[in-house]
Amino acid sequence: MSALVAGIAMYYLQVYAxxxxxxxxxxxxQLTSLMSGTPEVxxxxxxxxxxxxxxxxxxxxxxxxxxxLALLTETYVGIDDAxxxxxxxxxxxxxxxxxxxxxxxxxxxxxxGVENVTYGIDRVVAVYPDGRGYVWNQINFCGEVVFDGDxxxxxxxxxxxxxx
Numbered sequence: 001m002s003a004l005v006a007g008i009a010m011y012y013l014q015v016y017a018x019x020x021x022x023x024x025x026x027x028x029x030q031l032t033s034l035m036s037g038t039p040e041v042x043x044x045x046x047x048x049x050x051x052x053x054x055x056x057x058x059x060x061x062x063x064x065x066x067x068x069l070a071l072l073t074e075t076y077v078g079i080d081d082a083x084x085x086x087x088x089x090x091x092x093x094x095x096x097x098x099x100x101x102x103x104x105x106x107x108x109x110x111x112x113g114v115e116n117v118t119y120g121i122d123r124v125v126a127v128y129p130d131g132r133g134y135v136w137n138q139i140n141f142c143g144e145v146v147f148d149g150d151x152x153x154x155x156x157x158x159x160x161x162x163x164x
Contacts, residue, residue, distance in 0.1 A: 018053070019050045020052065022047075022049030022050060026041060027041050028044065028047050028049060028061065029063050029065070030042065030123075031072070031075075031076035031077070031112065032076060032111070032114070033075065033076060033077070034077055037077075039113065039114045040076075042065060042072075043065055043066060044063040044064065045063065046063060046064045047061060048091075048093055049062075050087070050088075050091050056137055057121060057136075057139065059136060060085075060094045060134075060135070060136050061094075061134065061135035061136075062093035062132075062133070062134055063132075063134075063135070064131050064132060064133065065131050067131070069127060069129050072127060073109065076111045076112070077111060078109060079110050079112050079124065082124045082126060082138070084096040084100050084103075084136050096136075099126055102128070108126045108127060109127055111124070111125045111126075111127065113125040113135060116142075119143065119157070119159050119160055120142050120144070120147060120159070121138070121140065122137065122138055122139075123135060123137050124138055142156035142157065146159050
C-alpha cells in the first residue's frame with residue numbers, strides 16, 4: 001500500500017505539482033532580430049504557458065500570430081536544431097511529437113526566441129504557416145558542456161558563479 005501511495009505521489013509531483021501558469025504579458029513571445037541580434041516582442045494572441053522553478057527546461061507555451069512566415073524568416077534568426085520537449089499531458093495545446101515532426105519536414109519553422117534565457121538554456125519558438133506558434137526552452141551547446149562538468153569552451157560565455 002505504501003509503495004502505491006509513494007508511486008501516486010511521485011507521479012503527481014512530476015506531472016502536476018511544480019507547474020504554474022505563465023501570466024499573459026505582451027512580452028511573452030520574443031524572437032531574436034537578424035539586424036540587432038537582440039530579442040524583440042512579436043505580435044501574439046491566445047497565449048497559454050506553463051513553467052516551473054524546478055527545472056529551466058519546463059517552460060512550454062502556445063500562441064497565435066498574424067505575422068507571415070515570410071516576414072518572420074526575413075526578420076528573425078532561424079534555427080535548425082530545435083527539438084521540442086514533451087509537455088505534461090494535461091497541457092494539451094502543446095504536442096511535442098507533432099511539432100518536432102513538422103519541424104523536420106518543414107511544415108513549421110523554428111526561430112531563436114531568447115538565447116541564454118538562463119545560462120545554457122535557449123528559448124525556442126516554432127511557427128506554422130497558419131499562425132499557430134509554440135515556445136519551449138532547450139539546452140544549448142554551452143549548457144550541455146558546462147552542465148556535464150566539462151570546461152567552458154572558448155566560444156561560450158562565462159557561466160555564473162552558481163555553476164562553477
